[in-house]
Amino acid sequence: MLDTKTLKKDFSLFQNEEQKDLIYLDNSATSQTPDVVAEAETEYYRAYRANVNRGLYPLSQRASKAYDEARAKVAKFINADDREIIFTGGATDSSNLLMYSLENSGVFQEGDEIITTMMEHHSVLVPLQELAKRKKLRLRIIPMLAEKELDYNEAEKFITKKTKLVACIGVSNVTGTINNMKLLSDLARKVGAYSLIDATQAAGHIPVDVKEIGCDFLFFSGHKMCGPTGIGVLYGKKEILDKLTPGNFGGGMVEEVFEEEASYALTPAKFEAGTPNIAGAIGLGVACEYLEKIGVGNIENHIQEVTKYALEELSKVDGVKIYSQTNPEKNIGVISFLIEGAHPHDTSEILARFGVATRAGHHCAQPLVKSMGVYAVTRASMYFYNSKEDVDGLIAGIGEVKKVFE
Ligand SMILES: Cc1ncc(COP(=O)(O)O)c(C=O)c1O
Structure with a gap:
């Protein structure tokens, strides 16, 4: 696994007082920019x-x-x-x-x-x-x-x-x-x-x-x-x-x-x-x-390790349905999901309140999303600076979403 704490120091955004607790899981939309x-x-x-x-x-x-x-x-x-x-x-x-x-x-x-x-x-x-x-x-x-x-x-x-x-x-x-x-x-x-x-x-x-x-x-x-x-x-x-x-x-x-x-x-x-x-x-x-310099092969291995952990942890949460690839060896860091009874936009909005940035919608792939029988999903997407602790934050946030819709 990569040392994400050290890597995050390359990004001013992650060091800002305002963002220091941010769990950024919207990397498929755009990644963060290192200072260099x-x-x-x-x-x-x-x-x-x-x-x-x-x-x-x-x-x-x-x-x-x-x-x-x-x-x-x-x-x-x-x-x-x-x-x-x-x-x-x-x-x-x-x-x-x-x-x-x-x-x-x-x-x-x-x-x-x-x-x-x-x-x-x-x-x-x-x-x-x-x-x-x-x-x-x-x-x-x-x-x-x-x-x-x-x-x-x-x-x-x-x-x-x-x-x-x-x-x-x-x-x-x-x-x-x-x-x-x-x-x-x-x-x-x-x-x-x-x-x-x-x-x-x-x-x-x-x-x-x-x-x-x-x-x-x-x-x-x-x-x-x-x-x-x-x-x-x-x-x-x-x-x-x-x-x-x-x-x-x-x-x-x-x-x-x-x-x-x-x-x-x-x-x-x-x-x-x-x-x-x-x-x-x-x-x-x-x-x-x-x-x-980090090594794209190392980045791949790291993302897959975090994805594997996320898939395992999410599978333990009742009422969460995964819409992405569930074989972590074939999935490079994208987890689309729905929480039973919660609209994906509400999920994303409530997660944001707990510092977790995700995205909800059709992700500019409407035919694909519709082919899975839904109009929108919430998506958590990982990059090399995400850690298993970020996944824990996502799971905790999902717990909060579930409380709202219980
Ligand atoms: C797979 C894929 N292709 C193309 C695009 C379009 O990229 P851009 O909006 O930077 O042109 C995206 C953006 O989300 C994407 O995920």
Whole structure:
């Protein structure tokens, strides 16, 4: 287990007098930011703020160097090449950028099929629905089994020569299930389809190695893994990115512009139209280094140990029903639950009174939550700074919720 008391010292928020008793279990919504990340962002603003890749003066050169170094750090974090990393505004932005790029590149013809899963976050599902409408594609959804696993037998049947894209969530933000990203990427490759992994809940929680997964594209947000908000990553295999038409257009992504047309810069610049989130990218690079120092494998083991304890303890509480993956080896820190007789929003609100931060709702995965026969669940989500004592606090808080509804 990691030494969470020492780790928490890296976060000013946890040291604030006001927050010293906070049990923060809303990490799937956003993680906390270690001071090194906040300081790296602040240093950019205070010491070398300038636009990147444009100015010839030292300030701009320093900013450009820091931006390029951030790209290299993120590339290393997921075992990619620097030129395969596109900085975006976040996971949702990455998803939309990719869908438009594929569409603009003529990947889809009427009647083609695109495949996703029942576990998908709206950030993938809704852009896919819109893409299907625009291009008259058939959107097929791999179902989820009762044990909160994807039905891989069905996936094999769904992915055929008609498939052009297989988009799959790496870790569900509702069930915590770690999906078989490699298998789905392999199935896509066999039929000549592109594969996309939404690694938003996976990155910084379990080791993510794009070469090992073998996916064509993968994305995530910085803010779920100790990075700043408003920065994300779209990874793509270089040889594919080189062939694609961009999804956004404007300054910074062009080679030469004429009155009627333009030619585009090389990958990855051609996908980064406009001034990027420079401070965010620098902060994300530092977040990657910070997590690597702790060890993403150690983080994974720690979260799973705390998850196991939480699942065991919750199973002892009468009237609590778990809606997430109950096998702790397959769950990376997400516990969705309902308390008999209590609305999930009331549960979350009462827990907050006892210093426990959780989230209630459909968690931007309405089809998944509805498929479990409910409209909303309360979710407690763990990261590496959470301890078994935090779980004890959650259980005590649940006891208080039950008292209110007895
Ligand atoms: C699995 C998953 N994908 C995508 C997203 C979207 O991330 P963002 O809101 O940072 O764009 C989230 C956010 O909750 C998520 O959990």
